[in-house]
Amino acid sequence: MNNSIFLCNIQFTKDAGGFCVTGINLDNATSIAMFDPKEKTYNINGKDVKGHFMVDYTGAQIYDNVSMNQAIFSRPDFYDGMSAALNADDVLSGKTPPRFWLNVQYEAFYNQHGVQLVDIVLEMLTLYKIDFVSSPEIGFLRSINGKVNKMKTKVVFQFLNGNDVEPTTNQSYSTIVKDLAAIKSYASGIMVPKEYIWPVKPDKYLGPPTTLVPDAHKQGLEVYATGFANDFFTSYSYNYDPTAEYLQFIVKGESVDGLVTDFPSGASNSIGQALIISNNGASGVYPGSTDLAYQQAIDDGADIIDCSVQMTKDGTSFCLNTADLMEDTTAMTKFMSRSSNVPEIQTKSGIFSFDLTWNEIQSLQPQISSPFGSGFQRNPANKNSGKFVLLSEFLELAKAKEVTGILINISNAAYLASKKGLDIVGAVSTALSNATFDKQVTQQVLIQSDDSSVLSKYKDISSYKRVFLVEDNIGDTPKKTVDEIKKYAEAVNLPKSAIVKVSGSLLTGMSNVVKELKDANLTVFVHTLRNEFMSMAFDYWSDPNMEIATYIHSAMVDGVVTDFPATTNRYLRSPCSDLHNVPTILPAQAGELQSTVLPTLLPPAEAPLPPLEVANVVDPPLPAVTNVDTPAAPAPAPPPPTPPPPPSGAWANTVNHGLSLVAITMLVINLIL
Structure with a gap:
């Protein structure tokens, strides 16, 4: 998840190898006893500890002989012994290292055994991008x-x-x-057990909160609460709902700056993190569905990258917004x-991908699409x-970059099946299988279509979401x-119009479709x-952040599809996306x-939009894929007629925006006078 940080409780070997293992004693979390049955006893910070020690x-x-076990015995042991101990250098030196938090402890113990903890950690900070380093030992800090480079x-x-x-x-x-002021002299934040903030009374109900969070913030210290786990009972006040517990630390009183949890997805969802889904990659920055658009979407924080699959005449599957090549290529x-x-x-009329071979399409250049005409070009330099x-290349990229998921x-x-002899469903299924997306659950696979018969083809693959x-x-x-x-x-x-009602560039209300x-x-x-x-109603004051806030906080959608993933990512990562924060970006109030x-000056009232009927959902079964001989080139189409001005499209909205602006400006002037 893009808003998560990997916390490593690091332990060191005698030759300064760093491994992420919770606890100085390796017995609970690893299979070390099977490799070496002999235990030792050391005095660590004044206490005798018996077991096996990394040092x-x-x-x-460690790397060759020790595997990881589930340290919490109440959790399933299905994965015990399947993974080697995680080496911190391997994680940090990878092509796409995660955001990383290094937690360090037991300096005196390691120094006694010739492992100079301070020197090793400072070297790691020099070699790698480490976002946080923490310790419960003041001397080490x-x-x-x-x-330490405080900017890094x-x-x-x-x-x-x-x-x-x-x-x-x-x-x-x-x-x-x-004495928080003293801590500020050597640290920029504190990580505290959650009970320091919301104590639990002996009867297992929550007591009143302490003032730790506001007190720390006054000293300029960030506060990170730790000790969260969905399967640990803490208080009856949460009614066994881990989300309620997370929210207690975010929306009740002054919010903490982060949560340290065994279940990051739950904490992330509690913060209201909607999925960011690209639309042909970052198609507002580069030509849609190109390698650059997809890489930009990943760099910009998209959770889900998408591929609208098209087919060529010779059966090649590739990514492009539509089968018509006229808008997105130089065809x-x-x-x-x-x-x-x-x-x-x-x-x-159009120039369609299924009438050209892949070699012919490769002879073209991609072309950035500007939905609102030449007056609103997108990134003309690119x-x-x-x-x-290719679809196969898209899937390889998604796996290599370890994105949260893909949408096909x-x-x-x-x-395509009946008229062109092309099996697009089979092509997609084969590509996903070849890339092993049907055999994994770490990355989401979303199969999207407006055709119910297409979605039916994937009903038996439980790892796919239709x-x-x-x-x-x-x-x-x-x-x-x-x-x-x-x-x-x-x-x-859903399209935006199905959720927020718009008339003449003004919001008029919210539908019940999302709730239904x-x-x-x-x-x-x-x-x-x-x-x-x-693209926006005037109520958003030309600010895409207000529109994002409206769909996420007012409409409560679970994800937004966008040409500009960076904008949504910046909004969601900003404190201004928190409605309980001051300042904040408030959703627009429809009709206000x-x-x-x-x-x-208002436009005439529009008729209500029709409901989505069953007939609009159910499609006939897909026809069999026919054998089609190579056809003659299609007859040229007559030149397309000049389209009439759109009755309610982008350019018509220009006039409406102007009228709205005049009306509002006049209102403000009258109020001032």
Whole structure:
């Protein structure tokens, strides 16, 4: 997850190999006793500890002979012995190292055994990007103070249980916590057991909160709460709901700056982290569905990268927004004679991928799409940058970059099978299988289509999540329709207009569609968010962050599909995305701005949008894939007529924006006068 940090409780071998293992005694968390049955006893920070210790072995001995076990015995032991001890250098030297938190302890013990802890850690900080380094030992933190690049690494003092004694000062942690100003001299934050913030009374109900968080913030110290685990009972006040516990530390009183948990997905969801889903990669920055667009989407924090699969004449599957090449490629300059009319796909003529071979398509250049015309170009310096991406290459990239998941969009399957002899469903299934996406659960696989028969083909692959795509404007989803959707999908991707009602560039209200779908346990996404002000109602004040806030916080969608993943990522990572923070970015209130406009300037009321009917969901079974001989080149299509001005499209909105602006400006002037 993009908002998570990997915390490593590091232990060192006699030759300074660093491994991430919780606890100085290796017995609980590893299989060390099977390798070496002999135990030793050491005095560590004034206590005799018996067991096996990393410092008695070389890095090679640990790496080659020791595997990890589940240290919490109440949890399943299915994965015991399957993974080698995790070497910190291996993690940090990888191509895409995670955000990393290094927790260090037992300096005196290691020094006694010839392992100079301070020197080793400072060397690691020089070699690698480490976001945090923490320790419960004041002496260690003082030793590295002034030697750490504070712009790169935050230094955090870790509190242990209140009765435990800190080895440098010989004071209890419950005493040290009373002098936060002293901690500020060697650390920029504190990591505390959650009970320091919300104590639990003897009857296992929550007591009143302490003032630790606001007191620490006043000293300029960040606060990270630790000790969270979904399967640990802590208080009846949470009713066995771990989400309620996380939220207690985020929305009740002054929020902590982070949560340290065994179950990061639960904590992340509690913060309200909607999925960021790319639309043809970062198609607002580079030509859509190119290698550069996908890499940019990953760099910009997209959780899910998407591929709308298209087929070539010779059966090659690749990623592109639509089968019509005219908008997203330079096909018009080279293959205009190959244009044709395909009413099953679109009303206008086009140059279609299934009429060209892969070699012919590779002879073209990608072309960045500007949805709002030449007056609103996107990144013209890279208008034709990047290269087209095969479906197989897309899947390889997703695996190599370890993105949270992928979305595969399948369209026109019936036409391709019956008229072109192309099996797009089979091509997708084979590609996913070849990339082993059907045999893993670490990365989400979303299969999206507006065709229920396509989604039915994937009903028996439990690791895939099926997404029903709605592209028409709808105003309601009756229960019969919702029940029908659930036969084919676990999620629904809605257009913006189905969620927030717009009339004449002003928000007029919110539909119940998201609630109706979520009440049926369906996940809900919204498409497509764009940064250009022309794409937004005036209520958002031309600020895409306000639109994002509205769909996430007011509409409560589970994910947003966007041409600009960086914008959504910046919003979600900002304190301003927290509605309980001051300042914050508030969602727009539908209808509020409309009420300030003079009635004579409002556009005529529009008819309600139609409901999504069962007939709009259920499609006939997919036809068999026919054997199609190589056809003659299609007859050239007549030149497309000049389209009439759109009745409610982008350019019409220009006038509406202007009218709204005049009305609001006049209102403000009148109020001032």
